[in-house]
Amino acid sequence: MARRRSSSNVLNFLVMPVLGLVMLFPIAWMFVVSLKSEAETYRTPLTWIPHEPTFANYVSMWQALEFARYFQNTLIVAGVTTLLAILVAAPAGYAVSRFRFRGRDAFSGFLLASQMFPRVILIVPYFITMRMFGLVNTYTALILIYVAFAVPFCIWMLRGHFASVPVELDEAAMLDGCSPFQVFRRIVLPLILPGVVATAIFAFLVAWNEFLFALVLTTDRKMSVITVGLASLIGEYKTQWNELMAATIVGSIPAMLLYAVLERYLVRGLSSGATKG
Amino acid sequence: MYRYRRYAYAFVLPAVLVIAGTLVYPMGQGVYLSFMRVGIDLATTFVGFANYVEVLRQPLFWGVIGHTAVFAVVSTVLTLAVGLGLALLLNRPDLRFRTFWRVLFLMPWTISHVAAGLGWKWIFDGLYGVANDLLLRIGLIEEPLMWLGTRDLAMACVIVANIWRSYPFVMLLLLAALQTIPQEQYEAAGVDGASGWQRFRFVTLPNIKFAIFVGSALDFIFNVRQFDLIFVMTRGGPRNSTEVLATLVNRQAFEYFDYGQASATAVLMLLMLVAATYVYRRLMQTPVESR
Amino acid sequence: MLRSRLVRSLLALACAAPVAVTAQPVTIQYMDWKLNDSKKIYEFYEQVAKEFTAANPDIKVELVPVQWEQRMQKLITESQGGVPRDVVRVTGTDMAALFPLLRPVDQLLRDIGKYDEVVKPIPARYLADYDTKDGKLYGIPTYISADGLMYNKKLFAAAGLDPNKPPKTWEEFLDYAKKLTKPPNQYGYVLFGAKSGSSARRWMRVFWDAGCEVITRDFKRAAFADKPQCVAAFKREIDFARVAKVTPPGAANADFEFVITGFAQERIAMHMGGANNVDIANGKNPGVGANFALVPMPVTGAALANGDSLVIPAGSKHPQQAAKWLAHLASKDVEVRYALVGRSSPARADALADPRIKADPFLAFHVPADALYSGYSTPKWPKVETVLMDMVQASLLGDETPEAALARGTKEVNAILAAP
Numbered sequence: 001m002a003r004r005r006s007s008s009n010v011l012n013f014l015v016m017p018v019l020g021l022v023m024l025f026p027i028a029w030m031f032v033v034s035l036k037s038e039a040e041t042y043r044t045p046l047t048w049i050p051h052e053p054t055f056a057n058y059v060s061m062w063q064a065l066e067f068a069r070y071f072q073n074t075l076i077v078a079g080v081t082t083l084l085a086i087l088v089a090a091p092a093g094y095a096v097s098r099f100r101f102r103g104r105d106a107f108s109g110f111l112l113a114s115q116m117f118p119r120v121i122l123i124v125p126y127f128i129t130m131r132m133f134g135l136v137n138t139y140t141a142l143i144l145i146y147v148a149f150a151v152p153f154c155i156w157m158l159r160g161h162f163a164s165v166p167v168e169l170d171e172a173a174m175l176d177g178c179s180p181f182q183v184f185r186r187i188v189l190p191l192i193l194p195g196v197v198a199t200a201i202f203a204f205l206v207a208w209n210e211f212l213f214a215l216v217l218t219t220d221r222k223m224s225v226i227t228v229g230l231a232s233l234i235g236e237y238k239t240q241w242n243e244l245m246a247a248t249i250v251g252s253i254p255a256m257l258l259y260a261v262l263e264r265y266l267v268r269g270l271s272s273g274a275t276k277g
Numbered sequence: 278m279y280r281y282r283r284y285a286y287a288f289v290l291p292a293v294l295v296i297a298g299t300l301v302y303p304m305g306q307g308v309y310l311s312f313m314r315v316g317i318d319l320a321t322t323f324v325g326f327a328n329y330v331e332v333l334r335q336p337l338f339w340g341v342i343g344h345t346a347v348f349a350v351v352s353t354v355l356t357l358a359v360g361l362g363l364a365l366l367l368n369r370p371d372l373r374f375r376t377f378w379r380v381l382f383l384m385p386w387t388i389s390h391v392a393a394g395l396g397w398k399w400i401f402d403g404l405y406g407v408a409n410d411l412l413l414r415i416g417l418i419e420e421p422l423m424w425l426g427t428r429d430l431a432m433a434c435v436i437v438a439n440i441w442r443s444y445p446f447v448m449l450l451l452l453a454a455l456q457t458i459p460q461e462q463y464e465a466a467g468v469d470g471a472s473g474w475q476r477f478r479f480v481t482l483p484n485i486k487f488a489i490f491v492g493s494a495l496d497f498i499f500n501v502r503q504f505d506l507i508f509v510m511t512r513g514g515p516r517n518s519t520e521v522l523a524t525l526v527n528r529q530a531f532e533y534f535d536y537g538q539a540s541a542t543a544v545l546m547l548l549m550l551v552a553a554t555y556v557y558r559r560l561m562q563t564p565v566e567s568r
Numbered sequence: 569m570l571r572s573r574l575v576r577s578l579l580a581l582a583c584a585a586p587v588a589v590t591a592q593p594v595t596i597q598y599m600d601w602k603l604n605d606s607k608k609i610y611e612f613y614e615q616v617a618k619e620f621t622a623a624n625p626d627i628k629v630e631l632v633p634v635q636w637e638q639r640m641q642k643l644i645t646e647s648q649g650g651v652p653r654d655v656v657r658v659t660g661t662d663m664a665a666l667f668p669l670l671r672p673v674d675q676l677l678r679d680i681g682k683y684d685e686v687v688k689p690i691p692a693r694y695l696a697d698y699d700t701k702d703g704k705l706y707g708i709p710t711y712i713s714a715d716g717l718m719y720n721k722k723l724f725a726a727a728g729l730d731p732n733k734p735p736k737t738w739e740e741f742l743d744y745a746k747k748l749t750k751p752p753n754q755y756g757y758v759l760f761g762a763k764s765g766s767s768a769r770r771w772m773r774v775f776w777d778a779g780c781e782v783i784t785r786d787f788k789r790a791a792f793a794d795k796p797q798c799v800a801a802f803k804r805e806i807d808f809a810r811v812a813k814v815t816p817p818g819a820a821n822a823d824f825e826f827v828i829t830g831f832a833q834e835r836i837a838m839h840m841g842g843a844n845n846v847d848i849a850n851g852k853n854p855g856v857g858a859n860f861a862l863v864p865m866p867v868t869g870a871a872l873a874n875g876d877s878l879v880i881p882a883g884s885k886h887p888q889q890a891a892k893w894l895a896h897l898a899s900k901d902v903e904v905r906y907a908l909v910g911r912s913s914p915a916r917a918d919a920l921a922d923p924r925i926k927a928d929p930f931l932a933f934h935v936p937a938d939a940l941y942s943g944y945s946t947p948k949w950p951k952v953e954t955v956l957m958d959m960v961q962a963s964l965l966g967d968e969t970p971e972a973a974l975a976r977g978t979k980e981v982n983a984i985l986a987a988p
Contacts, residue, residue, distance in 0.1 A: 008371040015366065020381055026441060027384055029407050030396050039853055042833050044753075046410045064607070088291040095288035107289060109551075114300045115498055116550035117307060118526045121543045123641075124319075124536075125303035127649045136651070148299035151292055153495055157450060160487040164457045180284040191457070198453035202446065209389040211505065215638055216645050227389045234395070235605035236636035237848050239825060241399060248392040255387035260380045266453060318668040319648050403818040404830065420752065426761075426821030428965070514763055515820040516961045531641050532950045534665050 027249070034058070034246035041241055057246040065229040065247065066221070071254060074225040077142045078207035084143065085150040085203040086196065092151075093158030094184045098170065108159070111152035123216050130217055137220045145213050150203040157202065161195030162188060197265040201258075208255050226251045311540035319536075328541035337517060338525070338542070342549070345521040347432065348507075349500040352439045356500075357493050359440060360447025365477075367448070368455045379452075386445035394509030397438035401425050401510075425511050428518040435507050435519050442506060443499060447492045454488030455481070490561045494554060501550055522546045595628040596654035596889050599642070602910060604633035612909045620896050627889045643881070644669065652881030654890035655897075660698040660875050661765060663707055664945040671882045672704040676891035686898045689916040691873075697942035699877055707877030708898045709915035711907065714871035714935040715770065718841040720834055722859040723748055727837075734863045738804060741866050745814035748837035756814040758836045759805060761964050762823035763957040769872040769943070770840050771960055774801050776870035776941045782956065783981060787946040790981035792956075793974040803970040806963045820964045832856055840865060842874075843930035844911040862933045869939040875915060907931055948984055955980045 033041060035053040061067070095101070096108050126145060127136070135141040165188050173183045189196065211227040218224055230251060233244045311328055313321040332338055366372070367379055385393065400408050401424035409421040425431045462480045471479065504523035507513065513520035513528070520528075522542065529539035598617075602609045610631065617629040632653055634642050640662060646652045647669040658666060677683040687695070690709055699707035721731035727747045735741040745756030760767035772782050778801035781791040792798055809815045816822070816830060830836040832849035834856065846857040865871065878897055880890045896902060903919040906912075913931055914920050925931050944952070959973040968976065 011366065011369060011371065012373045016372070016378055019363070019366070020378065023382060023441070024384065026393075026396055026400060027388070029400060033399065038851065042405055042829055042852055044405065044833075046405065046407060048407075088295055091288040092292035095285040099282050099285035099288075101282050101285035104285070107293070109555075111292075111296070112494070112498065112554055113547065113551050114296055114304065116501070116547045116554075117304050118502060118504075118523055118543045118546060120504070120523075120527050120530050121307040121310075121536075121540055122303040124645055124648055125306040127645050129302065131649045131651060136649075144299055147295055151295055155292060156491050156495060160454065160491045161457060163487055164454065164484065180288075184288070194453040194456035198449045201449060205386055208387070211389060211391055215635075216642065219632075219646065219651075221633070227391065230389065230392055231635050231638070232604050232633065234635060234637065236601055237824060237828070237844065238605065238851065239395070241395075244392070244395060248388055248396065251389075251392070252384065252387035256380060256384065259383050259387075260376065263376050263379050266379070266449075266456060316668055317644060317665055320668075402826075403821070404816070404826070404835075421817070423818030423821060426818035431821075511821075512763060514961065515761075515965060516958060516967065528954075531644075532954075534644070534947070534950075 030245040031249055034242055034249060036242055038242060057242040058250065061233070061240075061243040061247045061250070064243065065232065066224075067226075067229065067247075067250065069222065070224055070226045070229045073139070073223060074208060074227075075254060077139055077146065077225060078204050080139070080143050081146040081150060081207040082200050082204040084147045085154050086200050088147065089151050089154035089158055089199070089203075090189065090196065091184065093155045094162050094188065096155060097159045097162035098167065108156070111155055115149070115152050119212060123212065126213065127216055135217075137218055137223050139223075141217050142207070142210075142214060142225070145217070146203075146207040146210060149210070150206045153206075154199045154203055157199045158192070158195060161192040161199075164195075165191050194266045197262050201262060204258065205255060307540050308544055310536050311544045313537050315536035315540075317534045324537065328537045329545070332538055332541050332545065337520070340517060341520050341522055341525050344432070344517075344519060345501060345523075348436060348439070348503070348519075348521055349497055352436050352443065352500045352503075353493055353497045355436070356440050356443050356447055356496055357489065359444040360492065361451055361489070363444065363448045364451035364455060365481075367452055382448060383445045385442050386449075388442070390442060390503075390505035391509055393438060393442045394506040397434070397441075397506075398425065398510045401434050426515055428515060431511050431515060431519050435510050438510060439500065439503060439506055443496055446499075447496055450492040451485055451488055454485040458484040486561075490558070494557060497553070497557070498550065501546070593626050593628055594886050594889050595630055596884075596886050596893055597630045597632050598655045598893065599632040599634050599639075599653040600657040601634050601636040601639050602657065603631050604635055606910075609910055612906065616897070616902055616905075620893060623896075624889075624892060627892060629893055647881050647883055650883050652883045654880065654884040654886055655894050656879055656881060657710065657876050658707070658879055659765070660694075660709065660873075660877055661943050661945075661949065663698050663877055663879075664949060665947045666879070667701045667706055669882055670706045671880045671884065671887055672706055673708060673880055673891060673894065674705040676880065676887055677895060680888065680891050680895065682891075682895040686895050689900070689918045691915075691917070691937075694873055694875070694915070694942065697873075698875075698945055707879045708894060709875045709877050710897065710903070711910070711912040712873050712875040712915045713842045713844075713913045714873055714940055715773070715840045715842050715865070716862045716869070716871065716933055716935065717838060717865045718831070718845055718860060718862050719838040720831070720836075720859050721861050723754070723834060723837040731861070734861070735866055737866060742808070742812060742814070745808065745838065746812060749814045751813070754835050754837065755816045755830075756837050757808055758815050758822060758827050758830065758839045759809050759819045759960075759964070760822055760824070760827060760840075761820040761957075761961055762826075763954065763961070764823055765953070766824045767960070768953045768956055769874060771805075771956055772872055772943070773840075773865065773870050773941070774805050777801060777865070777868050783944055783952060783985065785944075787944060787948065787985060789985055790952075790978040792981075793978050799971055799974055802959075802963075802974060806960075806970045809964055810966065820961045828852070834859070843913060843928075843933060846930055847911045860930075862930055864935055864939070869935050870941060871935045871939065873940045873942055875912075948987075951984045952981050955984070 032050060034057050035050045037052060037054055040047060040050060096104060130136050130141045169187060170183050173187045209227060211231065214225045215228050230247050233240045233247060312323060312325060314324045315321050363382055372378065400406050403421055403423045403426065408424060412418045422430065424434050458481065463476060466476050466480050502523055504527060507519055507521060508524055511519045513524045526539050526542050529535050529542060603613060613631055617631065621628055643656055674683060677686055686708060694709055694712055695705060699705055717734055719734055724731040729744060729747060735744045748756035760770045775782050775792050775798055778797045780794055780798035784791050809819045827839050828845060828848050829852060831839055832852035846860055850857040878894050880887055880894060884890050900916055900919050903914040903916050904922045904924055907914045907925055913934060914925065955977050959977040962968045962973045963970045
């Protein structure tokens with residue numbers, strides 16, 4: 001027992017802080033740079049703690065970019081993408097994991113193959129198609145594309161989680177008179193909630209971080225998303241490092257908050273009771 | 278289960294519709310253009326396999342395949358190691374401030390590739406970079422290194438940045454998989470007096486094997502496709518040493534305006550990825566497949 | 569008969585309606601990366617657009633900023649999708665690839681009666697070399713500038729050199745550079761080794777200065793190793809980094825950002841640059857621009873005539889209105905005012921002669937016409953540029969001797985130019 005406690009202490013007071021420091025160093029450094037004036041950024045020797053810390057970069061970045069607007073656009077696009085992707089991918093992942101049906105292997109293989117094509121080649125066909133349907137500058141265009149990007153991966157991610165639930169459970173439920181859809185919706189899906197949440201976070205971040213298609217398919221600045229706004233700080237002759245770092249940090253906050261809220265579902269407990277039966 | 282087979286089609290139909298409706302046409306267009314000479318105004322002339330021959334004949338192409346393989350394989354293996362290690366740590370029942378740590382380690386994922394690439398480029402800057410400053414201060418190096426201006430170092434730098442940006446995905450996927458391992462299995466192993474390693478080897482690993490397969494396969498695909506991070510950090514240089522397939526396709530399409538060749542390269546890339554994934558899947562012999 | 573006439577006139581009335589609609593104010597879009605890069609320039613164009621609409625109440629102008637990196641992708645994708653903007657800024661070197669997507673502007677300018685006013689004052693050679701294809705004019709240059717030797721007078725004085733006597737020969741140049749080099753904090757000179765257009769033009773001039781071409785002007789074959797002095801000039805530049813070590817380390821990765829930052833921090837004493845560098849340096853280190861001076865590069869001062877062109881994409885729905893806006897931007901008054909804000913030399917001779925331009929030592933800087941070279945306006949240039957910069961990097965990294973790099977590059981460039 002004493003050994004256990006000491007290993008806990010090593011974990012909590014040595015391993016995690018050190019790892020945290022290493023992994024977060026780049027972000028910490030971005031934060032330091034975001035607090036520096038432009039002149040101090042280029043001063044050598046480097047200052048690890050800004051001599052004259054300033055929030056001016058946050059103010060100017062906020063004024064230069066319509067950040068509130070970008071946040072709104074990005075949240076709508078990423079939020080709807082997440083919902084749709086899970087709605088579409090969860091039943092498909094269940095089917096691929098549970099049913100042996102004709103074309104199953106071809107289908108799951110095609111899912112992966114569809115994501116192996118370099119995106120740059122798809123831009124022009126997408127633009128032409130979206131324009132044909134009058135969808136340029138709409139949330140719909142971005143959502144459609146991001147759902148298409150996220151769904152194949154989501155199916156694969158969910159498939160693994162479904163596989164961890166014993167098939168006997170489904171069979172027992174069906175003997176009790178549940179339809180396959182009820183088994184999926186009421187019995188199996190709740191069991192893999194951590195997996196669903198992880199997949200939802202993935203889908204959200206696919207949409208949150210995408211840049212190329214957002215850039216090409218939004219020709220009106222009002223429809224810009226965060227990544228496009230960030231890129232506008234990179235110019236022909238000059239990159240606004242401090243503002244860029246400030247904007248990067250602010251831009252990642254909503255995604256962090258969302259994850260902090262969802263994290264509670266990433267826990268054991270829901271499954272353990274049920275699988276005993 | 279087999280009685281309900283026909284339900285399978287109803288379950289996969291929405292996914293099929295979404296993918297067919299949004300991906301098949303653009304991909305088909307890409308394959309079609311790979312057999313054409315394509316003008317900047319999209320005027321096309323059929324040229325058969327000429328684009329493929331042209332691409333395969335360039336010595337650069339084979340070098341690029343090598344760089345892509347090094348970048349993707351090293352990134353995937355190390356990302357898996359980091360992601361698995363952190364997932365196991367974050368899953369320990371005696372971890373305090375669990376939410377705090379979990380949110381903290383996810384942070385790199387919330388930063389876009391462009392921003393992450395710029396951040397790392399700045400860290401590795403020869404004159405104003407903190408990497409040099411740190412190593413000089415602790416005396417590991419005598420004079421500043423030109424990280425992104427030196428061939429092998431540049432590749433190492435983009436790999437480090439890439440691992441940093443991608444481990445949270447693998448970590449999250451494995452963390453979720455760890456949650457679904459029934460506690461009873463550990464309890465049973467505990468009774469048998471299993472050591473920590475044995476618990477991992479005989480209980481944890483078999484349970485997350487499929488998640489490891491999915492995580493590393495998807496991460497591999499992300500890595501082969503990686504463009505923004507590399508382009509921002511090195512633009513494929515110095516001397517093409519970090520030029521990978523994705524940056525090459527971009528160069529052909531948007532620097533040389535040669536959509537035919539870019540599409541041909543893209544199709545070749547697709548074929549190679551499909552082959553690599555197939556081999557990997559056979560190697561993994563995933564337990565689910567036998568079901 | 570009467571009835572059919574009635575029907576016809578009704579039809580005519582119905583058809584007239586859309587004509588009436590087109591007489592309504594039209595909004596045209598102007599896409600330009602300068603709008604994204606500088607608040608000052610954005611506000612300037614806002615003002616110009618306001619004045620333009622006051623004079624042409626039926627045309628409104630919407631300003632569309634675009635990121636520098638994505639400017640070509642945006643223009644091409646939107647053109648291919650059939651919805652391009654009406655007036656777009658592109659670089660002179662972009663033009664060669666873009667012709668199929670553009671609408672000739674000469675006829676449009678004649679239609680609105682502005683041809684002579686817009687085109688006449690611009691150097692004919694520049695128009696011919698960059699903006700003309702098959703006898704038709706597709707773009708109007710908005711500025712033409714050339715690089716010179718930009719140096720820091722304060723560092724000159726500190727090294728015991730006369731700030732008013734920049735080096736005139738390459739021997740003198742090397743001597744100065746050595747005196748100005750105090751590693752690791754200060755270097756006399758800098759080479760642009762990273763692959764980019766702004767690096768390439770600085771290497772092109774090395775060959776021009778030696779009396780050579782990069783590729784022949786009929787774009788048939790490589791010419792950078794034609795004469796011994798071409799090879800010698802290239803080797804001389806490489807030796808600044810590898811032998812004399814008067815440039816900061818990491819030259820193979822040095823891009824404009826790296827150079828201008830070092831120059832602004834007064835860690836680099838001399839570099840090749842233009843008028844706009846002063847403002848950019850001031851942004852990084854306020855007031856430092858007061859120490860700078862700009863003179864022609866030794867020995868001949870050869871430099872690329874470098875500028876941007878304004879174009880009208882073929883798919884523009886309002887070409888007439890677009891041409892009016894383009895003509896307004898290319899007028900003398902707007903060019904002079906733009907030059908003062910955007911810190912670049914006007915393309916028009918009459919604007920260059922304006923007292924407001926002449927009063928500014930950096931804007932008034934110009935390279936004599938016989939030392940001013942045009943770029944190679946062929947769609948294959950981007951590939952040639954890749955080889956050029958690869959030769960530079962190979963030599964800088966020591967993979968190959970400069971001679972070997974040029975020999976290999978000659979083969980590669982010849983293959984590129986011979987391909988269909």
